[in-house]
Amino acid sequence: MYDWLLQQLDVRNAFLNGNLTEIVFMEQSPGFIDDRFPTLVCCLKKALYGLKQGHVLVYLLVYVDDIILMGNDTTFFNTFVAKLHQEFSIKDLGALGYFLGLEVTHKNHSIFLTQTKYAYDILARAGLVDAKPVTTPLSSTEVFLSKGELFHDPILYKSLVGALQYLTITRPDLSCAVNQASQHLQSPTVSHFQSVKRILRYVKGTFAFGLHFSKESTPTLLGYSDVDWARCIETRRCSYGYSIYLGGNLVSWSAKKQPTVARSSCESEYRAMANTATKIIWLTHLLRELHALPMDVQPFYVIRKELFFSVRIRCLIKEPST
The missing domain is CATH 3.90.930 (Outer Surface Protein A; domain 3)
Structure with missing residues (x-):
């Protein structure tokens, strides 16, 4: 910037x-x-x-x-x-060109982060270099259940899921699917491994995906959050996610299961919204410590509910007088 x-x-x-x-x-x-x-x-x-x-x-x-x-x-x-x-x-x-598996490309006052080589190494470890690509990480109807035939090599499952977790550093599109696979590391089943293979087939077709950071004129923080309703059949807990942009550049995101059972979709939405607001406040303090935001500037939050309980959280930087 x-x-x-x-x-x-x-x-x-x-x-x-x-x-x-x-x-x-x-x-x-x-x-x-x-x-x-x-x-x-x-x-x-x-x-x-x-x-x-x-x-x-x-x-x-x-x-x-x-x-x-x-x-x-x-x-x-x-x-x-x-x-x-x-x-x-x-x-x-x-x-800067390559750092801990992250590849950095500089072009026209912008940088592009990707993990192409690292992703290829994961596919090679899983023996899926020649696998047929798919267009989505998981099916929209995919459900992870704890019951089923146990996978014969749990160490391989844990290794692949752990590698995919590191891949999400530049691949937020994998966060939700990898989070679901991570919830069954203790006793993976054959069905779980098939789902991980589906994620890897998606990676095969998206090697060039990554994060693009461009120069922006104002350091505006903009956050989005969303949540499903009791998606987990076994625990009836909701899964939520958020993404936070700094000046149009994605800088923070997450996808995880809520720690408690929500008694209504409205309750789950507000929990997701509160969590996103907390992350925005934390980022505001971090940016001030890095002197990217003036200390005397106060954040102003606008929270708006949209259709299908999709929540937009907007943080605009304004002077204290306003």
């Missing part, structure tokens, strides 16, 4: 936080304040990364020895990378 630099690094040897050479104090972290001594401060024993640098913003994502670096100031960005080279043995991989 802001045309920031996006670069990938690799540390040749993993490292930990360094020792401090001077005395540094910090306030107690929000949410972890000692009720007995709320006014006391902490004396740091190890160096912390991510300290504020005024109007210069640099985000560092570290997974063991793989690093993604992003910032809004070219000069400071290059200086920071040079400092990392001085302190650690680091390999500069250039613009």
Whole structure:
């Protein structure tokens, strides 16, 4: 959204936080304040990364020895990378292209995330590389029941479902189907495995699917939620889902079964709506911590019911005076 630099690094040897050479104090972290001594401060024993640098913003994502670096100031960005080279043995991989199975394509001020190679590896593990593709992950009438003939290789079932769960990082269209398959990991049946094969056949025909992030002028949060009515025949619980967009880009989604039985479709809808509103509020706080939203801007929510109990939750950023 802001045309920031996006670069990938690799540390040749993993490292930990360094020792401090001077005395540094910090306030107690929000949410972890000692009720007995709320006014006391902490004396740091190890160096912390991510300290504020005024109007210069640099985000560092570290997974063991793989690093993604992003910032809004070219000069400071290059200086920071040079400092990392001085302190650690680091390999500069250039613009972000491949990270933990995620493939990144840059084009016209936008990026496209996909997991084509990872999806192919899943199909190869299941022996379905040459399978015939289907147009949907599951049939609309598909029902997962706990009873039935047990599948002879539950480890394979768990492995495939776990791999599909990681694939949903860039494939929200798989979330609902994979969630249903995940509810029977403890004792999968032959019918469950057939459903997983159906999901994999859908993946076979949608290798190129992924997430597209484009530059938008305003950071508007827009959320949608929906829920079925007692879809699970055995527990009579509802399954709900939500999707949240930031400036038109999908940034958060989920599909799962509600923890309790709703006594009416209206009750299940409001539970789904409340959960989505909670996620929007959490994202609002996160974006403020990342300085993507001004701290003095308050979110304004508009909740509107639509046909068939499809709920739209819209979050518009407005000034406190309005």
